[in-house]
Amino acid sequence: MSHFFLQQINVHPTRKNNILDLVFTRSPETVRNLECVPPTQLNLVSDHSLLFFDFGVHAKLSALTNALFIIIVSPTGMQKP
DSSP states (O other), X not given: OGGGTOEEOOOSOSBTTBOOSOOEESOGGGEEEEXXXXXXXXXXXXXXXXXXXXXXXXXXXXXXXOOOOOOEEETTEEEOO
16 A cells, blocks of 8 residues: 555454454544444444544645635525525
């Protein structure tokens, strides 16, 4: 994955002693609080643990972007003001 500048950051086994669930990123500092939770802790029936994590997304505005659209969700659907 280094060819695509990606790093695999999960080091927790998710099934027995195997790391089967992977988290790839180009910016490891944006992935925080990576946690491996056994299914029994969540009252689930599975032989795989679950991965939970927070991540930050950085958005860049291009020179072509000169308008901001706000979407309002209402019971009747989505509307653009």
